Amino acid sequence: MCGIAGIARRHSTGPSSVETLGRMAAAIRHRGPDGYGFYVGQRVGFAHVRLSIVDIAAGSQPMTNEDGQIVITYNGEIYNHPELRHELEALGHVFRTRCDTEVLVHGYEQWGVNLLQRLNGQFAFAIYDRNNETVFIARDRFGVRPLFYAQPRDAFYFGSEIKAILASGEVDAGIDPRGMDEVFTFWAARAPRTPFAGIASLEPGTYGIWKDGALWLRRYYELDYPEANAEPDDVIERLDELMLRSVGMRLRADVPVGAYLSGGLDSSITASLAASASPHILRSFSITFDDPRFDESDFQREVASDVGSIHAITAIGPNSIADSFPDVLWHTETPLLRTAAVPMYHLAKLTRDSGIKVVLTGEGADELFLGYDLFKEVQVREFCLRRPGSAWRERLLDRLYPDLMTQSRGGEFWRRFFLDAGPQRDPLFSHLPRFLLGARIKDFYAPEFRAGIGGINVMAELRASLPARFFGWSSLNKAAYLEMTTLLASYLLSSQGDRMSMAHGIEGRFPFLDHRLYEFASSLPTGSKLRGLKEKEVLRRWAARILPARIKARTKQPYRAPDAPSFFGPASPKWIGDHLSGDAIRRVGIFSASAVEGLVRRCQAGRVTGYRENQAVIGILSTQLWHHHFIEKAINVAPLPPQGASVVLDDSMSVLT
């Protein structure tokens, strides 16, 4: 895994500045600590920082084809690159390396943009085609790897992270109030929107072609749910084949591949399959919490013992969240409503310190096989709304959320919250409780900021963006689609995924996000995935072959981390008070100083226990930090010098160093 960045200009202004490219690369050096390189053309410049995993000796980038007309900078893994290589060699292409990068170069030569349909992997790349002066950018189907871009003054800037674009010194950092409003509704801005004005995120499954100052975007992969009426007879055999192939492909690397282990079903599956197929003794890594409400270490140890992995843990103590929060915000580049990214940051550090660069993780299974409580919630809410007032039906919510309903004394009110969230005819029905709860942080907006958002209603925009086929799907598949499109790429794979792992140069690989597995799962009857209130049913049936019974039967425990109280204790870092002071709140201007003052007072009194205020604390603190990191001051990094680069190319194909 790596980091990429670049600039394309409409008119040639002389050679691209290697110093500018060096700053862009330096801003994302954490993504690729093993090396870096530049392409310095007349109109286009590319930078690359490398985390070497495949063909360690020969994989430096940027890379070109034989005559230097095709130049690529690429972040990711193409898992089927050996198969594509054979196909391309049969067509006459000659390869110089074993790298998947070179497969992309020759694949583009052979198939053009249609190359994308053939790729199985996680990737974001830019290809400069000097034959027709175009820059072709693309991102994988589910958005595992990030790619951002900006287009000021006819030029085109891109990067794996926004900080690379800002580090050019040629793109201004500003707030997009609408992007912020999406963060405070959906937990993250929906691509192409970001919290930054004028900086966009390339949507998953999309490519773009930039030419003469204009960018043309096109989607090459669409999510679909062609749900079958009945489960195929060979469902377990087909799932078995897909899982084994997916994990097998994701073990392809020239370095040992480890595994994250939460103790739940999904990561237990990936760890178990990896342990069986890996030529190395598997290294596994887990987060443990001092607070037993969040801790799953018993299950983690059981799985590690069962699969025979060498297991390591990182413990999240009372100060871990607050101490790391500023660094985490530097990497997420977006405000957060939860602290769950922070333990993932520590987990990646543990992994890196253990000498492992690549890990398999279980993300995606809950989206594909209806694992989240939200899907059960949809079933129960629909069931209740079919007979309003039925106390017996409403009690099903108690089974779903026992902590809320029976232990907090507010059960009746939570029931009303879920049941009154909105009508079934609303296309966002499944997600209304979450969106409405998340949006409560807007109570804290400063009036001027609220006015800046204008009449925009981000939920209405989401409704308007839904494809026509959405309205033909079952309510559970609608919910799955919304989960994939509002949360997976923009938050889970980003703030809790790519950004936290790449902060420490760790590449995450996601066997459940193999597109063939997705297509298989999305075609199954929803009853195969959520049967009654039993989630991931077909996956459990299959997993009985490989997992201990206690793990296979385990009900999903939502991954959570300690929230607001983490920031208000005797050892509370000074930055918290500084960023929440009235002056600081007024300077940033997004939240009301008097409202934040009231919130801080309640936090300090230990009275913040509800979701609304917990989310508000995290949202406000993270916004203040985000503003501090990116808006208040320029990204100031020393450029990576060309003298240290593994490769510096120019238009003459000269290798300058």
Next chain:
Amino acid sequence: MQTTQTEIISRVRSFIQENFLYMHSDFQLADDDRLLEKGVMDSMSIVEMISFIENEFGVQAMEDEISEANFGSLTGIARYIGDKRGVLAS
């Protein structure tokens, strides 16, 4: 000393304004406003408010009494406390 319904409403309103409406200084909370529906409180806030009511008015809320009817509005709360204290006094 007998506490009137008006006094109960006034004390609970002050508590809600201080603790849950501090971000909406201009919000006018009517006696019959549904606290959850109006977004004044969430369910955890209601739990906090019930603790306040128990301490402030010397009543003990049973689990099956924690309902929208009894705690969903200022009027409902005042009626509940009045009934409860009447029961206690008898």
